[in-house]
Amino acid sequence: MEAMVTAWLLGKKCTVPATLTIMDAMEYAGFKLIRGVGCRNGFCGACAVIYRLKGTTELKVVLACQTKIEEGMCVGKIESFPLNKRSFNLEELRPTDNIIGQLYPEIYSCIGCNACTKGCPEGINVMQYIAYAQRGEYEKCARESFDCVGCNICASRCPAQISHSAVGLLARRLTGRYLEPQCAHLEKRVAEVEQGLYREPLTKLKNLPLAELQKLYNNREIEK
Amino acid sequence: MSAYTEEMLKSIAKVESTRAARLHVELKRFTAEEKDAVLKKFHPDYNTAAFTTLSVGPNKGDKVPKELGALLEGHSRLEKVQLDLQRLDYDVDVLIIGGGGAGASAALEANKGGAKVLVVTKLKMGYANTMMAEGGIQAADKANDGPDVHYLDALGGGHYKNIPDLLEELVENGPAAIKWLSDLGVLFDKQADGTMVTTHGGGTSRKRMHACADCTGAEIMRVLRDEVQNQGIPVLDYAPAVELLLDQEGKAAGAVLYDYDAEEFLVVRAKTVIIATGGAGRLHYQGFPTSNHYGATADGLVLAYRAGAKLIYANSSQFHPTGVGFPAQIYGALVTEKVRSIGAQLVNSEGEAFMHPLETRDVATATIIRECTERGKGVKALDGVALWLDTPMIDQLHGEGTIATRIPGMLKMFGQFGIDLRKEPVLVYPTLHYQNGGILIDKDAETSIPGLFVAGEAVGGIHGTNRLMGNSLLDIIVFGRIAGTKAAAQAKTTKLAALSLDHVAKFARDLAAAGIKTEVVSPKLLPVYTHGRPSRSEKRGI
Numbered sequence: 001m002e003a004m005v006t007a008w009l010l011g012k013k014c015t016v017p018a019t020l021t022i023m024d025a026m027e028y029a030g031f032k033l034i035r036g037v038g039c040r041n042g043f044c045g046a047c048a049v050i051y052r053l054k055g056t057t058e059l060k061v062v063l064a065c066q067t068k069i070e071e072g073m074c075v076g077k078i079e080s081f082p083l084n085k086r087s088f089n090l091e092e093l094r095p096t097d098n099i100i101g102q103l104y105p106e107i108y109s110c111i112g113c114n115a116c117t118k119g120c121p122e123g124i125n126v127m128q129y130i131a132y133a134q135r136g137e138y139e140k141c142a143r144e145s146f147d148c149v150g151c152n153i154c155a156s157r158c159p160a161q162i163s164h165s166a167v168g169l170l171a172r173r174l175t176g177r178y179l180e181p182q183c184a185h186l187e188k189r190v191a192e193v194e195q196g197l198y199r200e201p202l203t204k205l206k207n208l209p210l211a212e213l214q215k216l217y218n219n220r221e222i223e224k
Numbered sequence: 225m226s227a228y229t230e231e232m233l234k235s236i237a238k239v240e241s242t243r244a245a246r247l248h249v250e251l252k253r254f255t256a257e258e259k260d261a262v263l264k265k266f267h268p269d270y271n272t273a274a275f276t277t278l279s280v281g282p283n284k285g286d287k288v289p290k291e292l293g294a295l296l297e298g299h300s301r302l303e304k305v306q307l308d309l310q311r312l313d314y315d316v317d318v319l320i321i322g323g324g325g326a327g328a329s330a331a332l333e334a335n336k337g338g339a340k341v342l343v344v345t346k347l348k349m350g351y352a353n354t355m356m357a358e359g360g361i362q363a364a365d366k367a368n369d370g371p372d373v374h375y376l377d378a379l380g381g382g383h384y385k386n387i388p389d390l391l392e393e394l395v396e397n398g399p400a401a402i403k404w405l406s407d408l409g410v411l412f413d414k415q416a417d418g419t420m421v422t423t424h425g426g427g428t429s430r431k432r433m434h435a436c437a438d439c440t441g442a443e444i445m446r447v448l449r450d451e452v453q454n455q456g457i458p459v460l461d462y463a464p465a466v467e468l469l470l471d472q473e474g475k476a477a478g479a480v481l482y483d484y485d486a487e488e489f490l491v492v493r494a495k496t497v498i499i500a501t502g503g504a505g506r507l508h509y510q511g512f513p514t515s516n517h518y519g520a521t522a523d524g525l526v527l528a529y530r531a532g533a534k535l536i537y538a539n540s541s542q543f544h545p546t547g548v549g550f551p552a553q554i555y556g557a558l559v560t561e562k563v564r565s566i567g568a569q570l571v572n573s574e575g576e577a578f579m580h581p582l583e584t585r586d587v588a589t590a591t592i593i594r595e596c597t598e599r600g601k602g603v604k605a606l607d608g609v610a611l612w613l614d615t616p617m618i619d620q621l622h623g624e625g626t627i628a629t630r631i632p633g634m635l636k637m638f639g640q641f642g643i644d645l646r647k648e649p650v651l652v653y654p655t656l657h658y659q660n661g662g663i664l665i666d667k668d669a670e671t672s673i674p675g676l677f678v679a680g681e682a683v684g685g686i687h688g689t690n691r692l693m694g695n696s697l698l699d700i701i702v703f704g705r706i707a708g709t710k711a712a713a714q715a716k717t718t719k720l721a722a723l724s725l726d727h728v729a730k731f732a733r734d735l736a737a738a739g740i741k742t743e744v745v746s747p748k749l750l751p752v753y754t755h756g757r758p759s760r761s762e763k764r765g766i
Contacts, residue, residue, distance in 0.1 A: 020755060021553055028755040034462065034484050038351030039517040041557045042637065043442050046351050066640065068553060080348075087454045090409055123636070142411060146437065147632065150350075150446060169450055172443075173409025181418030183406065189365040189399040198396055201372035205379075206388040217380030218256055222429045223368065 005071040008054065022064040022075055023047055036079040042066040045151035048078040048121075061119045061153040081152040085166040095174040100133045100141075104167050107134050109160035116154035116164055122147045126154045126164050133167050139179050141171035227551060227642035232651070235603050238575030239612050239649055246569060247620060251580040259587050266590035266597070268654075269540055269689070274510045279738040280731070282534040291507040292522055292538060296529050297735060298746030300728045301466045302480060305489065309469070309723040313490040314460075316342040317715040318708070319478055321465045321524065322500035324352030325441070325697065326680025328448035329704025330498050330711070331457050337712030341457050342492065344481055346464035346501075346519045346749060350449045353502055353517050353681065354700060357441025358560035358633060359425060360433035361405075361701075362694035363398030366422065369430040371395040378695055381427040381584045382688020385537065389667040390686045394695065394702050401701040402434060410447050411436050423565045425693035427584040433694045438560055438633040441697055463490060464523065464749050467728055468497065468531045468676070471721040476676035478723065479527070482749075493723060495715035496675040498707045499524040500700075503659040503681040504541075506751045512656040513556025515544055523747035524682040528663045530731045533671040536684040537661030542691055545570075545588035547655025549603075549610025551641050556655045559613060559634060561585075561693045566630055567621040571612040571649065572601035586690045589654040596653070603651060610653040615645035658696060660689050669707035675718060679707040 003018040007025065014029035023040065026033060038046030047064040054072040061078065086103045093099055101107060107130050116126035124147055132141035145168025154164040192198070205213070226233060254262070264270050276293040278286050288296065318334040320327050323345030334341045343349065364374040374395040379386050402420075406412060413421035413435050422431045436443035452459065462484040469491070471477040476497040481490040501524030505516025514520070529535060546559040564570070564581040570588070571577050572595050579591045592611055596602030602609030615634075619626050627635055627646050638645050662684030669677045680700045687695060735742075 017756070019552055024753070024755045027753045028757045030757070032750075032752075033518075034347075034750065037518050038347055039353075039356050041356055041515070041517075041554070043439065044351050044355045044517070046348065066553075085450075085453060087456070089454070090451075146411070146443075147439070147636075149442070169446060172411050173447060173450065176409035176411040176447075177407060180411070180414055181416065183365075183412075183414065183418045183420055185367060185419060186365045186399060186403055186406070190403050193371065193396055193399055198371045201370070202375060202392050202396060205372055205375050206392060210384055213376070213379060213384060214256070217376055220373075220376060220380075220429050223424070223431055 005069055007069055007071070007073040007075065009075050010077065016069055018069065020069050022049055022067050022069050022073070025069040026064070036064070036077050040065045043149060045149035048151040048153050049075050050078055051075040061156065063121045063151060066121065078153065078156050081156055083152055083155060083166055084163045090173055090177055093174065095138050095178045098136055100138065100167060100170055103170065104163065106160060106162050107167060110162065111160060113159060115157040115159070119153045119157045121151065121153060122149060124148060129168055130162060130164060133171055138171045139175050141168060142175035145171060228648070232603055235573045235612070236648060239571050239614055242575040243614065243617065246577050247617060251569070251577055253580045254583060254587060262590045262594055263586060266593040267586055268510050268512070268543060271510060275539060279740060280734040281529050282532060283538065286538065288538045289507070289509045289541065291509055292504060292525070294742065294744045295522060295526050295746040295748055297740050298742060298744035300530065300732065301482065301745055302725060302728060303732060307480065307489060307491065307725070309491055309725070311491060312493050314342055314492040316340045316492065316494045318496050318498065318711045319344065319492050319494035320498045320500060321479060322502060322680070323349035323459065324500060324502055324680060324700065325354030325445055325448060326700040326704035327500035328445070328452050329701050330500060330679055330708035331452050332448065332455065333705045333708030334712040335455050335457050337709055339712035339715050342494070343452070343457060343459045344463050344465060344492070345459065345461050346523070348461045349452065349459050350445050351517060351519065352445065353520060354441045354445045354697070356515065356517060356558065357697050358438045358558060359562045360423070360435035360440050360694045361402070361697035362425065362428070362432050362692065363402045363434060363698060364395060364430065364432050365399040365402060365420065366430065366432065369432050371398060373430055374398060374432065377427060377429050378687065378692055381692045382690050385688030387685040390665070393667050393706065394686055394699055397702040398698055401698060404705070405444060405447070405701065408447050408451055410444055413437065423562065424582060425561055425565055426582045426588065427692045433565065435562070438562055438631045444697065465527060466747065467725060468527045469493070469723050469725065470531060470673070470727055472724050473721045475674045475718070475720065477720050493720065495718040495720060496677065496711040498677040498679060498711050499528060499663065499682050500680045500704065501682050505656045509541055509656055512543065512654065513547055514656040515547055515556060515558040516656070519750060521748040521751065522659065523749060524678065525663060526747040528671065528676065528678070531673055531676070531727050533673050533676060534664045535661060536664045537689055538684065540660040540689040541656060542585055542658035542660050543589040543654040544657035545585055545592050545654050546613055546652040549651035549653040550605040552606055553641060554637060555606060557637070558655065558657070559650065559652050560631065563613060563615060563631055563634060566626065567618045568613050568615045569617060571614045573603045574601055584690055584692065592654055605651050608653065610651040612649040613652045614649045616647060616649065619646055658691055660684070660687055660691055668710045669703050670710065675714060677707040677711045679703040
């Protein structure tokens with residue numbers, strides 16, 4: 001008999017195997033999951049749930065697909081958290097003039113409580129990247145926020161009502177578009193393709209008989 | 225306390241004892257004959273008992289996995305539903321079914337082309353396999369490389385079954401796809417002078433794998449989704465398509481959706497339709513675990529097939545050789561190929577490296593299965609066996625900190641279950657990863673049904689019968705953009721006749737005529753999991 005635990009899933013008392021994740025435990029208990037489930041591998045941020053152990057004060061927020069069920073968990077869902085994402089035209093933006101502060105002025109309301117960082121299932125120093133955004137250090141903000149899966153647990157915990165994941169994403173897009181060095185070999189190759197430089201070699205390959213192709217493939221030089 | 229069992233720890237000791245000797249040895253690659261032999265004997269695609277022959281439809285007589293065959297020859301949800309097709313819930317130029325990387329790319333280009341676009345998704349935009357692609361995206365943009373070199377790699381890797389016109393589009397548009405993403409602000413790994421950091425993937429002859437740390441797909445997906453939102457393109461979540469609509473002349477003309485919240489059907493009229501519904505991992509062919517997202521149930525194939533579009537290579541699946549074999553919480557999840565491309569070897573229970581770590585995925589899968597079955601050198605894990613991926617080699621080869629900077633996602637994933645892959649190897653076994661086959665398109669991404677386009681994993685033929693790592697992220701961008709552009713252009717001149725579901729009724733008659741009796745209703749939409757829950761009916765859902 002495998003070890004079982006008792007948990008309250010969306011208010012329902014359930015007894016489930018102790019080896020399951022919170023998400024699997026919900027399915028074991030009979031919930032047919034439609035909302036609040038996505039990649040089931042911890043990448044997409046769809047399955048943020050909030051829980052406390054029965055009788056304790058502390059609330060925790062985690063990804064249901066990445067967290068084991070525990071005895072006494074009382075689990076509720078955070079799903080479709082209303083983020084306040086601003087629209088922008090990246091081609092008209094520049095990573096100057098405190099652009100993130102202009103689009104997201106609420107970042108200056110941060111009171112330094114660090115609830116965002118404490119809540120992050122990815123272990124990101126969320127408060128730090130908001131601080132970078134405040135100071136216009138967008139590249140640092142981009143790097144610090146890079147692992148964000150957009151579960152918005154941070155935003156759900158923030159007394160200053162900041163939309164953290166949107167701030168980090170804007171910093172990353174500004175960094176990728178404007179702050180990173182341009183890539184010369186990429187520009188060159190795109191131009192060469194546009195000039196039709198590869199039309200002939202590709203047409204030739206497309207029309208080679210199978211035996212010729214196999215010979216080419218089996219003897220091709222492999223970069224060390 | 226170690227997360228591993230005592231038996232595993234004993235085997236780890238053997239792995240450690242041989243590590244120094246293995247560290248700088250370049251393992252031999254298989255010859256073409258050796259590859260062929262191991263594939264035929266051990267690759268799941270060659271397990272004839274796992275396939276069925278289709279009795280109706282454009283691929284009548286072709287073999288497909290049993291699980292897919294049952295859905296292709298299943299009942300429509302609309303069989304007993306009276307729908308008023310005159311009552312439109314949405315009337316648009318371009319309908320895009322699916323909210324992954326292909327759907328988002330298509331949406332951006334169709335919108336740019338001036339079309340009125342609607343994106344519909346079963347879950348939400350970005351809850352998709354794109355989000356989970358870790359390793360990278362190929363494109364031939366370096367001096368020692370070229371689209372022609374890329375072409376040959378993908379062709380040989382695909383067993384020469386790739387459709388030449390599609391493969392040509394893929395490789396020739398590769399560099400432009402990277403530039404498009406880069407201009408949207410995707411944060412590629414670069415050197416200080418702007419040179420892209422690129423590595424090998426299984427089967428590549430040049431280092432052309434571009435990456436965004438080890439969450440390349442996630443970085444691409446979140447940027448594309450952000451841009452779809454910036455452009456104000458309407459997205460309807462939790463509304464999967466359950467049938468395509470044609471017009472009375474046989475052109476694609478929209479779809480019937482099922483609104484999960486209202487539990488009602490919706491009618492969408494569209495001048496052109498793009499299927500971007502992704503793969504089939506959640507059909508769990510032959511009982512394999514999968515690396516795929518929750519909604520990967522081959523819906524687009526079912527819709528298109530019922531409407532008369534032909535499939536190609538639907539009997540060909542890609543098993544990723546290195547799914548997680550242990551622990552249970554992440555069983556089947558992906559250990560990115562990048563772990564091997566930066567130096568980790570596959571090692572058996574006795575501590576022996578038994579293959580070059582960068583063989584193509586199908587060969588690696590078959591070889592791992594051989595090592596575990598015929599040769600009996602697997603490590604007992606959960607209900608089956610698995611093999612070691614010797615991750616501590618990476619830092620020993622490239623210096624301490626390499627794992628932390630190059631594969632931080634992997635470090636974190638195993639770390640939370642008490643396994644430090646800098647110090648201990650990890651257990652892997654093949655997992656169902658990618659649908660090589662799919663709906664047949666031409667180089668404009670259009671099917672044989674006028675106005676019906678397909679992009680992404682739902683397409684078949686680009687990769688032959690085996691896809692190389694990094695060519696899928698590329699194809700969703702390249703063919704997503706092509707489909708969006710072409711669908712928008714075509715919509716400008718399309719004149720639709722009256723909407724029709726006659727093709728659905730005809731398919732049902734064909735099934736009956738072929739003597740097929742089935743309870744299956746398709747598309748599947750979502751899998752049902754009970755995790756061993758005893759004694760309750762599984763008959764649920766819509």
